[in-house]
Amino acid sequence: MKYLSTKGRAEPVSLREAVLKGMPDDGGLFFPEHIPRVSTEFLREMDALSFQEISLEVARLFFSEDISEEELEGFIRNSITFDAPLKRVKENVYSLELFFGPTLAFKDFGARFMAEMVSYFAKKEGKKLTVLVATSGDTGSAVANAFYQKEGIEVFILYPSGKISKNQELQITTYDKNITALEIKGTFDDCQRLVKTAFLDRELNDRLNLTSANSINIARLIPQSFYYFYGFSQLKGRKERVIISVPSGNFGNLTAGIIAKKMGLPIHKFVASTNINDAVPLYLKTGRFEPKESKRTISSAMDVGDPSNFARILYIYGNDLNRIREDIVGWSFDDEETKDTIGEVYQRYDYLLDPHGAVAFLGLSKAMEEINGASGIFLETAHPAKFFDIIELIIKRKVELPSGLREVLSKRKRSIILSRSFSEFKGFLLETTKR
Ligand SMILES: *Cc1c(COP(=O)(O)O)cnc(C)c1O
Numbered sequence: 001m002k003y004l005s006t007k008g009r010a011e012p013v014s015l016r017e018a019v020l021k022g023m024p025d026d027g028g029l030f031f032p033e034h035i036p037r038v039s040t041e042f043l044r045e046m047d048a049l050s051f052q053e054i055s056l057e058v059a060r061l062f063f064s065e066d067i068s069e070e071e072l073e074g075f076i077r078n079s080i081t082f083d084a085p086l087k088r089v090k091e092n093v094y095s096l097e098l099f100f101g102p103t104l105a106f107k108d109f110g111a112r113f114m115a116e117m118v119s120y121f122a123k124k125e126g127k128k129l130t131v132l133v134a135t136s137g138d139t140g141s142a143v144a145n146a147f148y149q150k151e152g153i154e155v156f157i158l159y160p161s162g163k164i165s166k167n168q169e170l171q172i173t174t175y176d177k178n179i180t181a182l183e184i185k186g187t188f189d190d191c192q193r194l195v196k197t198a199f200l201d202r203e204l205n206d207r208l209n210l211t212s213a214n215s216i217n218i219a220r221l222i223p224q225s226f227y228y229f230y231g232f233s234q235l236k237g238r239k240e241r242v243i244i245s246v247p248s249g250n251f252g253n254l255t256a257g258i259i260a261k262k263m264g265l266p267i268h269k270f271v272a273s274t275n276i277n278d279a280v281p282l283y284l285k286t287g288r289f290e291p292k293e294s295k296r297t298i299s300s301a302m303d304v305g306d307p308s309n310f311a312r313i314l315y316i317y318g319n320d321l322n323r324i325r326e327d328i329v330g331w332s333f334d335d336e337e338t339k340d341t342i343g344e345v346y347q348r349y350d351y352l353l354d355p356h357g358a359v360a361f362l363g364l365s366k367a368m369e370e371i372n373g374a375s376g377i378f379l380e381t382a383h384p385a386k387f388f389d390i391i392e393l394i395i396k397r398k399v400e401l402p403s404g405l406r407e408v409l410s411k412r413k414r415s416i417i418l419s420r421s422f423s424e425f426k427g428f429l430l431e432t433t434k435r
Contacts, residue, residue: 001033001034001062001063001065001066002014002032002033003015003018003030003033003218004033005024005026005028005031006028006030007024007028008026008028009026010025010026010028012033013030014066015066015067015218016066016121018030019118019121019211019217019219020121020129020209020211021211022214022217023216029309029312029315030218031312031316032218032222035259035262036263037061037263037264038057038058038061038229038263038265040264042057043264043265043266046229046232046233047234047236049233051080051083051084051226051227052077052080054229054230054233055076055223055226055230056072056076058222058226058229058260059075059076059223059226061263071120074116075116078116079109079112079113079115079116079223080113082100082101082108083100084096084230085097085100085234086235086377089351089361090348092238092368092374092375092376093361093364093365093368093376093378094234094235094375094376094377094378095351095353095361096231096377096380097380098227098379098380098381099354099380099381099382099383099386102145102404103145103171104382104383104386104402104404104405105138105141105301105381105383105386106224106379106381107138107139107142107215108145109224109226110142110220110221110224110252111139111142111143111146111147111213111220112142112145113219113222113223114146114213114219114223115143115146115150115153117219118131118147118153119147119150119152119153122150122151122152122153123152127152127209128152128153128154129153129154129209129210130154130155130156130208130209130210130211130433131143131147131154131210131211131212132156132158132195132198132210132212132213133155133156133157133158133195133212133213133214134157134159134192134194134195135157135159135172135188135191136159136164137164137165137301138168138301139213139214140157140168140172141168141171143155144157144171144172144175147178148179149177149178150178154180154208154433156180156429157172157179157181158182158194159181159188159191160184160187160188160191161183161186161417163187167405169415170409171408172415173413173414174411175414181416182415182418182425182428183416183417183418184418184419185417185418185420186420193420193422194425195214198210198422198429199212203426204430207430207433208429208433215252216250216309220252221252221259221309221312222256222259223256224252224257225257225259225260228244228256228260228261228265229260231244231377232267232377235375235377239266239375240373240375241268241371241373241374241375242267242268242374242375243267243268243269243270243271243364243368243371243375243376243377244257244269244377245270245271245273245360245361245364245376246271246272246273246360246378246379247274247299247356247360247363247378247379247381248272248280248302249274249277249301249302249304249307250304250307250308251272251309251310251312252309253379254272254309254313254328255313255316259316261327262316268374269367269371270327270328270329271328271329271366272329272331272363273330273331273332273333273359273360273362273363273364274330274332274333274359275298275302275303275333275334275335275338276333276334276335277292277294277295277297277302277332278332279291279292279305279307279310282332283330284324284328284329284330285330287321291306291307292305292306297334297335297338297355298335298338298339298355299335299338299355299358300355301381301382302356313328329366329367331362331366331367333362333363338355338358338359339355339390341353341358341361341362342354342391342395345358345361346394352384352399353380354380354381354383354384354386354387355390356380356381356382357379357380357381357384360378360379360380360381363378364378383405385399385400386405388401416428
């Protein structure tokens with residue numbers, strides 16, 4: 001299968017090129033030339049299959065022309081190593097818990113699958129690859145963990161010094177071997193600029209075989225559709241009018257859901273649930289897309305003013321607002337509503353939401369008021385313990401930290417401090433990777 005640009009001006013490329021390049025030259029985003037459909041037998045029999053079996057079937061439909069069945073099986077075996085259980089919260093409302101990966105957030109799915117694929121290309125070509133990624137927190141930890149000790153790959157993670165939480169910082173800076181954390185004296189935008197400039201730099205590209213691991217990479221996007229199938233399959237008998245609410249920032253997760261629907265998964269509606277960074281809900285209301293500066297909230301992984309995957313959503317629906325509105329409704333919620341919901345759901349249903357899941361729960365509740373007889377799923381994208389400081393204040397009880405998180409918090413930070421100057425960054429990369 002070839003990959004096209006959403007802007008349509010760049011040449012179609014192979015899977016390898018789409019993954020290693022990250023972005024087409026025309027400034028669009030890569031998208032598969034067509035979305036394959038699952039068979040009706042698969043949909044009928046899906047309930048009896050494991051998460052790994054379901055994932056393999058979806059992966060095979062996209063990648064089997066480019067990667068052998070055996071290799072794909074290996075990718076799934078190594079990346080989909082934890083469950084995504086569907087938990088009942090109340091009548092007709094279910095939480096799809098996506099936080100059982102090593103960094104306790106759903107980004108582990110995409111990052112781990114992508115690491116398998118990039119490492120496969122590196123091995124196949126016998127080339128060493130260098131992954132650069134800028135992070136404002138959560139992407140960095142998922143990427144660091146996923147690529148740790150992957151053969152033939154050197155990873156540099158750039159993060160803004162003093163601007164991410166201690167928790168997040170330790171999840172990036174406590175690796176060794178092929179993972180290096182670069183603490184940039186600047187903002188997240190400076191980190192992104194350094195990475196983007198590096199990709200345009202001939203010498204660096206030639207010497208280091210640069211690859212991007214940011215969230216728009218197609219190898220991170222597609223595996224996120226696996227758990228929509230698996231979540232749906234766990235509904236067993238309740239599959240009429242299924243609504244799925246997705247807590248959204250860059251809209252990669254929701255895009256993957258739309259892909260699952262286009263593959264044939266009968267999802268009735270999606271809810272684009274956001275915090276006050278509400279460019280997409282506003283677009284759904286007014287038809288105008290007006291990106292803004294991002295605003296800080298307690299659901300910080302969704303603090304995105306200009307969601308990058310929105311271009312893919314427009315592309316899928318041919319820019320047709322009415323068609324988009326048939327499939328997606330959207331609402332935004334502020335921090336007060338989010339906190340109240342965490343408290344209320346804990347009290348009434350004994351279920352602990354994290355701030356991102358709480359936004360999704362709110363969006364789902366709104367959508368279900370309008371659709372009779374629906375079954376609702378909201379995606380719980382992070383483990384509540386990651387936000388223990390906020391949550392303990394709300395529920396007035398201690399939140400148990402999972403052992404993995406406790407362990408990370410006790411480790412020693414190792415980072416290399418650099419200024420935001422490109423020449424210093426470039427000099428560092430050339431020096432460190434000299435061999
Ligand atoms: C990244 C992230 C999101 C937003 O996902 P997008 O694909 O960017 O919309 C939501 N919740 C958590 C916990 C995240 O880390």
